[in-house]
Amino acid sequence: MSTGAEVIRQVKSRIDEVDPSEVREATAMGNGDAPVLIDVRESEEYETSHIPGARHVPRGFLESRIEGAAPDRSQRVVLYCASGNRSALAADTLSTLMGYENVESMTGGITLWKDRGYEVEVPRSLTREQRERYSRHLLVPEVGLEGQQKLLDAKVLLLGAGGLGSPTALYLAAAGVGRLGIVDDDVVDLSNLQRQVIHTTDRIGVAKVDSAEEAMKAINPDVEVVKYQTRLDASNIMEIIDGYDVIVDGVDNFPTRYLLNDATVRLRIPVVSASILGFDGQLSVFAPYDGPCYRCLYPVPPPAELAPSCGANGVLGVLPGTMGLLQATEVVKLIIGAGEPMIGRLLLYEALGATFTELKVRRDPDCPICSRPPEEISDDEMGVFPDYEAFCAAAG
Amino acid sequence: MATIKIPPVLRPSVGGEKEVQAKGDDVATVLQALAEQHPATRSQLFSSDGELNRYVNVYLNDEDVRVLGGLTTAVGESDTLVILPAMAGGG
Numbered sequence: 001m002s003t004g005a006e007v008i009r010q011v012k013s014r015i016d017e018v019d020p021s022e023v024r025e026a027t028a029m030g031n032g033d034a035p036v037l038i039d040v041r042e043s044e045e046y047e048t049s050h051i052p053g054a055r056h057v058p059r060g061f062l063e064s065r066i067e068g069a070a071p072d073r074s075q076r077v078v079l080y081c082a083s084g085n086r087s088a089l090a091a092d093t094l095s096t097l098m099g100y101e102n103v104e105s106m107t108g109g110i111t112l113w114k115d116r117g118y119e120v121e122v123p124r125s126l127t128r129e130q131r132e133r134y135s136r137h138l139l140v141p142e143v144g145l146e147g148q149q150k151l152l153d154a155k156v157l158l159l160g161a162g163g164l165g166s167p168t169a170l171y172l173a174a175a176g177v178g179r180l181g182i183v184d185d186d187v188v189d190l191s192n193l194q195r196q197v198i199h200t201t202d203r204i205g206v207a208k209v210d211s212a213e214e215a216m217k218a219i220n221p222d223v224e225v226v227k228y229q230t231r232l233d234a235s236n237i238m239e240i241i242d243g244y245d246v247i248v249d250g251v252d253n254f255p256t257r258y259l260l261n262d263a264t265v266r267l268r269i270p271v272v273s274a275s276i277l278g279f280d281g282q283l284s285v286f287a288p289y290d291g292p293c294y295r296c297l298y299p300v301p302p303p304a305e306l307a308p309s310c311g312a313n314g315v316l317g318v319l320p321g322t323m324g325l326l327q328a329t330e331v332v333k334l335i336i337g338a339g340e341p342m343i344g345r346l347l348l349y350e351a352l353g354a355t356f357t358e359l360k361v362r363r364d365p366d367c368p369i370c371s372r373p374p375e376e377i378s379d380d381e382m383g384v385f386p387d388y389e390a391f392c393a394a395a396g
Numbered sequence: 397m398a399t400i401k402i403p404p405v406l407r408p409s410v411g412g413e414k415e416v417q418a419k420g421d422d423v424a425t426v427l428q429a430l431a432e433q434h435p436a437t438r439s440q441l442f443s444s445d446g447e448l449n450r451y452v453n454v455y456l457n458d459e460d461v462r463v464l465g466g467l468t469t470a471v472g473e474s475d476t477l478v479i480l481p482a483m484a485g486g487g
Contacts, residue, residue, distance in 0.1 A: 254484045275483040280404045298482035302451040306405045359458050
């Protein structure tokens with residue numbers, strides 16, 4: 001029977017080891033040739049400090065989670081732990097049992113790395129309660145501790161606590177977005193409750209911002225809710241939206257959508273935009289100067305008779321749920337920097353046929369707003385479109 | 397015949413259909429054929445001088461015809477045209 005020390009010695013004799021200096025050099029290149037660096041220690045150890053850029057796969061979850069961190073078995077993978085023993089055992093598992101072709105264990109672990117004076121990252125830690133609350137995020141490699149910290153630091157503004165705003169507000173609060181602003185001047189009405197799930201029957205008559213705050217706080221007391229019980233207009237928009245990282249547009253009229261577009265281009269704030277009518281929904285992300293803006297997609301609004309509001313025409317109650325949650329998903333992706341956001345793409349959802357259609361949206365080189373530098377867009381131009389007065393009069 | 401996807405606001409003008417078929421070799425003739433089959437769509441698609449209204453976006457499959465050849469963009473038998481006016485409902 002072998003002792004533990006003997007097992008480790010045998011394993012080390014058949015795996016490849018690499019010196020911290022070489023790991024530092026290879027990871028510093030920061031290009032496609034850099035190895036995948038994996039910290040196999042326990043969560044508490046990783047959270048105390050780790051090597052910058054290292055992914056975290058605790059040895060106890062090695063087999064089940066390694067493919068999330070290193071899907072390509074031919075890629076160079078470097079494992080480390082505290083002193084080089086656990087990473088050696090993990091490297092042995094990856095090469096002998098899982099077919100990884102190019103695995104190394106870093107000699108001396110993070111202890112030697114630190115002794116050499118190399119840089120480590122000391123992440124801000126979550127409280128015990130937060131670790132539990134966000135545990136399912138922490139388990140997803142694309143979110144993880146780093147992504148959750150970004151969510152906790154994020155500031156998102158929701159325009160409207162109505163059909164689209166309801167699910168978005170609830171899920172973003174649940175996800176731990178640190179500050180959620182809500183703009184809405186309305187009060188809860190009985191006819192809202194068929195779809196505006198953030199409100200309740202016993203809050204009919206209550207300001208929507210107050211009702212929404214109550215629901216969001218009930219889900220997650222961590223979230224700071226900033227209430228704006230007002231209508232967004234040219235006089236207040238720059239003040240309200242400044243400082244937010246992402247804006248979620250669920251407003252019910254064109255003048256505000258154009259105004260919002262122009263102000264967000266000026267301040268370079270991305271907008272996750274959706275609209276709904278009947279059984280149809282549209283969704284896109286407008287990221288100023290990275291992709292098209294709302295005016296690139298819709299240079300002029302349709303006449304009022306072709307732009308009915310939901311109030312006049314009705315909407316399937318679950319549809320804002322579907323579209324609002326697609327918005328919430330895009331918001332989270334923008335914050336954590338994962339995936340491919342819907343920039344330059346327009347999604348059409350038709351609920352009766354259960355069809356999704358995706359269209360390309362191009363930047364308009366002649367766009368009256370985003371073809372110019374933001375500092376050239378004046379207050380007088382914001383929210384302007386042809387026949388503005390006539391449009392608003394006709395729309396009532 | 398090309399397939400045309402009809403947006404919600406135009407469906408009452410085509411008998412409630414979500415998709416209709418129309419003949420034509422390019423975007424202009426397909427949309428003209430649509431307007432002939434369903435006259436109520438004409439004023440919504442075209443201005444009085446016969447130009448496509450600026451508030452109507454038209455896509456050939458997934459690409460905006462404005463970045464292709466506009467109304468003269470060729471349309472094949474198996475192509476889909478998507479008519480898309482802006483929507484502003486927030487529910």
